[in-house]
Amino acid sequence: MERPEKLRKNQQQSNSTLELSSARQVKKQKTKHAKDDFHERYLSLKREDIDRLVAIEERKAEDPYSIQKCITTLEGLKDLQIGDMLKTADLFTDNKNNREVSLSFSNDALRLAWLTRKIQQT
Structure with missing residues (x-):
């Protein structure tokens, strides 16, 4: 009878190890997604800044009475x-x-x- 009990304990330990490993993977994925989102937002803001500067420079170039x-x-x-x-x-x-x-x-x-x-x- 001890064997099945040991098997259950081992199985419970391996299940908890799998759950912990799975939780770590989910956390890593969330962190990666958060970093990707940050980088995307940062690049988007930089593109907007560049677009604004280009528009200003174009307006200056277009002004015949600058x-x-x-x-x-x-x-x-x-x-x-x-x-x-x-x-x-x-x-x-x-x-x-x-x-x-x-x-x-x-x-x-x-x-x-x-x-x-x-x-x-x-």
């Missing part, structure tokens, strides 16, 4: 003094319409005359 274009044009005006150039840069940062008007002139002489008048008005 500050950069205006400054480049200003630097090309030979008769514009440095002090007046700085004042004009302020006019451009304060008002996009000023940038549009300045870049809309067909030649540097008209552009310079308009800028000089705007500077005198301020």
Whole structure:
């Protein structure tokens, strides 16, 4: 009679060992899934950040009256003094319409005359 009892104990021990092993595997799988979810969310957020930055840069590139274009044009005006150039840069940062008007002139002489008048008005 002792043998069946030992067999039952051994079987119970092996069952509990299997349950413990199975529980460990489930826990490992959950941990792995949690890590995978974290990585997926992290990558998703990074993609969104990159998409936002790309959109901002595209908008800057699309602006035909950007500050950069205006400054480049200003630097090309030979008769514009440095002090007046700085004042004009302020006019451009304060008002996009000023940038549009300045870049809309067909030649540097008209552009310079308009800028000089705007500077005198301020």
